[in-house]
Amino acid sequence: MKSKSAKKKNWAEAFRKLLLGTNDRLGLIMKTFLYVMLSALGFVYIYPILHMAVTSLKSLTDLLDPSVQWLPHQLSLDNYEKALDVMGFQEHLWDTLLVSFLPSLCQTASCALAGYAFARFRFKGKNLLMGCVLLTFIVPFPVLMVPTYTLYSDYGILGSILTMILPAVTGQGLRSAIFILIYKAFYEQTPVSLDEAARVDGASEKRIFFTIGVPLGLPAMLTTFLFSFVWYWNETYTTSLYMGNAALGDTHSVSTLLMELSKFEDSYKAYLEKVSGWAAKMGGATNVQNEAVTMAGTILTILPLLIIYFCLQRYFTEAIDRSGITGE
């Protein structure tokens, strides 16, 4: 009799533990709550992107039918074909790749040098200069907008990709300060004993940097390059200011996909006029705004980034751990 009730108690205890958890383990209730909350929030997070993707696949009839929300009757890739044409995708993809690839490469190199200097050398005014690095992060871009614009126009490089590359080469590109901090933290964490050994053996500082510093810093470089690439890809203020306002008649002006996306409506109108001729113009068909095509254009613009992100997401999310922000 007694053992039976004790057994029952045991069961009850175990059940309670399972539900509410112990000190070092989460209970079932809490766990379910966590998963539900995280999944719901995760859905909210990617809702805009999902919405975009679904809308971009809708045909015109589905688009106008309010009962069709998530599942189009048929998947139509027409919108994508149109969007490709409207944006002049091939041509501007090349521009975009150029505008994101070259500056980020330069930035990866220049910030590595600066971060290495801050981590491995002692020199006068180091703290002051470090403060200057932070200052470049905090001061918003508009303050520098007018003078740099006149500077570039005086040198006649407005509208060329040099306006992106030159600051990047000298460590003043997009959010360079963050990358310098990442490198600094990274090089402070790596041991100096190799450097010391090389120095004893009479290697020059240049050689130490290239044979020890660079290979050691590869993970930080990859992180820097990826973020830099993404940020340059997404940049519109500087690109449209320096390259969008190029002198009239300049046929070789650079235009990125993002810049094309921001004037998508106008391009779409022009496209419709071109395709359907004057009759459509008279009939008012050019006023038709097709959300599906716009969304397809948006998806196309961010698609390369999404692919990069999902292939290499580890390097993105580990960046924070690597940045030494927690102050080891």
Place this chain on the structure above:
Amino acid sequence: MKKRRFGLVTRREMKGYIFLLPWLIGFVVFFALPLVQSFIYSLSNVKMTAAGRKMSYAGFQNYAYLFNEDTVFTGLLSAFYQDAVLRLAVILVFSLVIAMMLNHNIKGKGVYRTIFFLPIIVVSGPVLQRLMDEGATTVPLIESYGVSGIISALLPGSLANPLNSLFTQLILVLWYSGVPILIYMAGLQKIDKVVYEAALIDGAGGWVAFWKITLPALRPMILINGIYTLVFLATSGLNDVIAEINSRMFNTSFGGGYGVASAMAWVYTVTLAVGLSVIYLVTKPRKATQVEVVKTREQVRVERLHAQRAARRKGGRHEK
């Protein structure tokens, strides 16, 4: 001997400067000089002529114009800061909640991390603009329950407007939490589990442990996140203030031009600096303050007894 060592040190120092040289050049050419230049612009009348730019000193005329005559810019600026305060609070709290949930030992942590970090890849002015036009930036439920109507009916305009803009762009605001989440997570992982166990033994529940252990330990992270978030909000692709400065720069017909645009930019920068220092002052790491021990009456009595006894014993010894 001593001199030579000193020489070696300075030579090392020179090499440090050499590695830093590209950045130094860039700092002077693309940052420091333009900064000074833009301040000079903001104090002058800049006219574009066929021969080039013509500048004449105008004192603080441009600034006076901004504050006395121009209503657009100051309006945009105050709207931005009203929005920013609200969004900063939402982002800081929301990302902390997410980070704490992810800090538990759960499966699929990597997947969630990937999802919460994803927006960083996608946020850019035109893309966000498209999404907002589509109405895809708010939680559908909020719209269908007419939350914004309720808010405008109940609250005065100065409070209702930022709240409404928060709700219509709720997902975008949450999207800015990607980096703060990861920073908080890095901070949370650094807190020693032993501290929590000790607190548990002393009878502190989860709630108390959060306020007494987690939050103080995360203080530096809150500082970093606050500064990061404000800077990103201030330079985001949807920022009306920047767009206004940008358009004013070339719009010479109506209170525009380089001078006024520069003055605007400087006002913006200074207010931003004030905002950042407020964040710093509120969240800066405090020195460990000594806990003042409040004695109960009983303790005081016992102590007095001990003292008396000790004195008596001492006195007794002396007598001997």
